[in-house]
Amino acid sequence: MHCIAEWNGQRFDYRDSGSGPVILLIHGTQSDYREIYHVEKLIAAGYRVIVPSRPGYGRTPLQLADNPEALATFYAGWLASRQIEHYTVYGISAGGPTAIALAGLDTGVHALVLACAMTHRISLPYHRLLIQPVLQRPLQFIQWGIWAYVKDKIRKFPEEAAVRMVEMTSLLPRETIRTHISETDASLLYEVGLQNGPGRGVLFDITQDLGQERLEAVTCPVLIVHSKSDRAVPFEHAEHARRSIPHAQFIESKSPGHLIWIGPSARRDERMIERFIAFNQMT
Secondary structure: EEEEEEOOOEEEEEEEEEOEEEEEEEEOOOOOOOOOOOOOHHHHOOOOOEEEEOOOOOOHHHHHOOOOHHHHHHHEEEEEEHOOOEEEEEHHHHHHHHHHHHHOOOOOEOOOOOOOOOEEEEEEEOOOOOOOOHHHHHHHHHHHHHHHHHHHHHHHHHHHHHHHHHHHHHHHHHHHHHOOHHHHHHHHHHHHHHOOOOOOHHHHHHHHHHOOOHHHHOOOOEEEEEEEEEEOOOHHHHHHHHOOOOOOOOOOOOOOOOOOOOOOHHHHHHHHHHHHHHHHOOO
């Protein structure tokens, strides 16, 4: 269910679906409360999944928070105000830093899942140029133009568009990617491609950073799932988290790119995440 919340002087939107133990899912770049990856399977498995739109996405203003620690503090306070005392945090991609910060500051977090997640500042060409305030409006228009083009191609050539979407975040050659994508994967990417779009939150994503002390503060059980073929968030981010959180468990996804929910190990990875969450609900 799509909801609009007002709390602590801030207005934002979120999805709250299912019943059972709570999972707070923190989405990645160019997504919002409608995040598709793994959500319906988690609801079917008996979980209540809450997905807030992060700053600059959906109807959540960019000004809601200016760094992962501030956003994590906001989420912890908001959940407490709703009498949600215990929950799992599931951080996806650019949602990773906020997920880590939240797991480190709120003792009510049962467990932390990091799926293809950023664990420190992302390295981008022309980074200093991209964050200049004067360029934000032109860059947003460019993003809208690119997404309009992409969505047109997705509708006209869905199978080839799925391959190209994965290729954008992959270290593998196109023909190898093609052999790794099933009809189920292509269908999921079709849905994602038509739903996702640009948002001002990209500015939050490319400027966010996370201090070493935030990772070392995480004491709850942690599961990291990442692919070595990931170009968007390089595998080094997973290695950094493993070094900084020694007790973390790790699964190497066989995804052909950034998204662990795509490729030959997708359902295995999802089941392992579900088992990890279920086990840590019982302990």
